[in-house]
Amino acid sequence: MTALVIAEHDHTALHSATLNAITAATQTAATVHVLVAGQHAQAVAHAAAQVAGVAQVLHADGPAHAHQLVENLAAQVVALVTAHTQQSGATRYTHIVCPATAAGKALAPRVAALLDVAQVSEVTRVVAPDTFERPIYAGNAIATVHSSDALCVLTVRGTAFAPAAASGGTANVVAIAPVADSGRSRFVSRALSRSERPELTSAKVVVSGGRALGSAEQFQAVLAPLADKLGAALGASRAAVDAGYAANDLQVGQTGKIVAPQLYVACGISGAIQHLAGMKDAKVDVAINKDPEAPIFQLADVGLEADLFAAVPALAAQL
Amino acid sequence: MKILVPIKRVVDHNVKVRVKADGSGVDIANVKMSMNPFDEIAVEAATRLKEQGVATEVVAVSIGPAACQETLRTAMAIGADRAILIEATDEVQPLAVAKLLAALVAQEQPQLVILGKQAIDDDSNQTGQMLAALTGWPQGTFASQLAVDGDVLSVTREVDGGLETVALQLPAVVTTDLRLNEPRYVTLPNIMKAKKKPLATLTPAALGVDTTPRLRTLKVAEPPQRAAGIKVADVAALLPHLKPHQPTTAIA
Numbered sequence: 001m002t003a004l005v006i007a008e009h010d011h012t013a014l015h016s017a018t019l020n021a022i023t024a025a026t027q028t029a030a031t032v033h034v035l036v037a038g039q040h041a042q043a044v045a046h047a048a049a050q051v052a053g054v055a056q057v058l059h060a061d062g063p064a065h066a067h068q069l070v071e072n073l074a075a076q077v078v079a080l081v082t083a084h085t086q087q088s089g090a091t092r093y094t095h096i097v098c099p100a101t102a103a104g105k106a107l108a109p110r111v112a113a114l115l116d117v118a119q120v121s122e123v124t125r126v127v128a129p130d131t132f133e134r135p136i137y138a139g140n141a142i143a144t145v146h147s148s149d150a151l152c153v154l155t156v157r158g159t160a161f162a163p164a165a166a167s168g169g170t171a172n173v174v175a176i177a178p179v180a181d182s183g184r185s186r187f188v189s190r191a192l193s194r195s196e197r198p199e200l201t202s203a204k205v206v207v208s209g210g211r212a213l214g215s216a217e218q219f220q221a222v223l224a225p226l227a228d229k230l231g232a233a234l235g236a237s238r239a240a241v242d243a244g245y246a247a248n249d250l251q252v253g254q255t256g257k258i259v260a261p262q263l264y265v266a267c268g269i270s271g272a273i274q275h276l277a278g279m280k281d282a283k284v285d286v287a288i289n290k291d292p293e294a295p296i297f298q299l300a301d302v303g304l305e306a307d308l309f310a311a312v313p314a315l316a317a318q319l
Numbered sequence: 320m321k322i323l324v325p326i327k328r329v330v331d332h333n334v335k336v337r338v339k340a341d342g343s344g345v346d347i348a349n350v351k352m353s354m355n356p357f358d359e360i361a362v363e364a365a366t367r368l369k370e371q372g373v374a375t376e377v378v379a380v381s382i383g384p385a386a387c388q389e390t391l392r393t394a395m396a397i398g399a400d401r402a403i404l405i406e407a408t409d410e411v412q413p414l415a416v417a418k419l420l421a422a423l424v425a426q427e428q429p430q431l432v433i434l435g436k437q438a439i440d441d442d443s444n445q446t447g448q449m450l451a452a453l454t455g456w457p458q459g460t461f462a463s464q465l466a467v468d469g470d471v472l473s474v475t476r477e478v479d480g481g482l483e484t485v486a487l488q489l490p491a492v493v494t495t496d497l498r499l500n501e502p503r504y505v506t507l508p509n510i511m512k513a514k515k516k517p518l519a520t521l522t523p524a525a526l527g528v529d530t531t532p533r534l535r536t537l538k539v540a541e542p543p544q545r546a547a548g549i550k551v552a553d554v555a556a557l558l559p560h561l562k563p564h565q566p567t568t569a570i571a
Contacts, residue, residue: 069485070448101479109443109452110448110458111452113449114452118412118414119413119449121442136345137439137442141338141541143538144539145535145536147533182457184456184491185458185485185486193481205564230564238497242497248477248498251497254439255497262564273335297550299548300548302550303549303551304556315558315561318555319562
């Protein structure tokens with residue numbers, strides 16, 4: 001049994017979500033391989049080889065992977081899996097594991113369909129090599145699903161698996177031929193928000209704001225000082241993102257980011273079930289809301305019924 | 320240009336579902352059903368492309384029991400020109416849905432398929448990507464902006480860390496994210512008009528697709544419940560709960 005983890009990276013560094021996916025992979029199969037597809041991504045392949053638990057790194061380097069277009073990456077994965085199945089004596093892959101990130105979610109179903117197998121999304125626990133737990137209905141139910149396919153294609157939720165140690169591994173790196181560009185898609189541009197704050201999905205503390213903040217300016221002015229004091233990432237409810245108070249990549253919830261920090265401070269968030277789905281695994285959940293009936297209070301470990309415009313700056317000042 | 324819009328009938332997003340006592344699934348008897356919100360955004364996006372003169376026809380399709388006709392009528396009230404129901408009473412999983420849609424794509428020959436990124440019941444987020452794989456088309460997932468220029472579709476995507484724009488050679492598959500548009504309210508005259516629009520019915524067998532599930536749900540359980548929390552009176556009482564999490568060297 002061998003699992004293939006698809007590395008997520010920016011050609012220079014391995015994204016931490018890959019480390020969580022490697023842990024999940026070690027729970028599904030005895031041997032773990034990692035595919036690094038990029039352009040001039042030798043440093044990433046080297047980093048992946050150092051990760052504890054990795055037996056082999058397959059490195060496909062070429063211009064088709066310069067912008068990590070999903071059409072090319074899926075073709076690369078399928079070429080690799082097919083080659084392994086056909087070569088006599090070669091390892092047959094039993095699992096393909098992607099982090100449940102935007103990139104992983106775009107890739108895994110495409111790969112699964114090309115290989116005519118089902119895909120299991122947002123796995124939160126490996127019960128057996130062919131049996132997995134995953135949340136459905138915005139996390140209001142947990143399904144245990146069994147796959148009858150010979151190959152399981154999974155996306156795994158990072159917050160449910162501890163990251164593998166980034167060092168201690170001694171895998172060899174094997175270069176494989178990169179695929180040619182599909183010619184069907186082209187990268188145009190990327191606008192990534194620059195932030196000095198910790199990354200939202202792996203942050204230890206998250207300060208999150210809702211529509212009550214009232215404007216993009218107030219969202220920053222009120223929440224940033226508290227986030228600074230706590231070394232926290234900023235998050236937002238869907239309502240705040242839709243209203244333009246916060247960038248789309250800050251959205252926490254069923255269809256946004258899933259977070260499980262040590263501390264989650266929800267400021268002016270009423271607590272729609274779709275939002276709760278994204279943060280209910282927080283260790284300590286603090287809610288500040290002036291509406292005593294807000295559903296967030298039913299889930300919060302510590303609730304403060306107060307006007308956030310007074311309470312949040314006061315907290316920041318006293319920390 | 321013809322646009323195909325696959326839609327799913329799901330438990331309404333305001334309903335908090337309950338797990339059945341025997342662990343066989345969630346209880347959806349007598350709960351309100353609606354169009355999957357992301358699919359509503361897809362119907363709206365296709366309708367706007369038609370209103371802009373980019374698309375000539377919008378065809379809505381749904382897979383499921385006869386009750387999906389109601390959901391298809393809603394799609395036609397928003398702006399779809401006609402609808403197709405692929406009638407199936409048993410569970411149809413994403414791979415089989417994608418195969419049915421691929422077979423329909425071969426018949427209907429659309430230039431663009433727009434569908435929701437995720438259904439809010441099974442939360443799979445798979446069908447669009449799988450359809451793109453089976454048709455060999457490029458995919459623009461999690462779209463927050465679309466623009467058609469000749470045979471090239473520009474898609475702005477919501478990705479981790481921000482936005483990414485890709486140019487796709489048509490035909491292509493697009494999956495919608497929340498910020499693509501705000502679907503219009505359907506008006507009574509449009510509901511009446513939708514009743515007269517054509518709705519055809521097909522079967523998986525007629526499309527030559529085997530919909531046998533590959534995944535078996537062994538059980539469905541309640542998530543772990545959190546213990547009841549406390550309420551504090553003021554900021555001073557809240558401080559001790561935050562202080563332990565404060566880093567020793569805070570960001571300046």
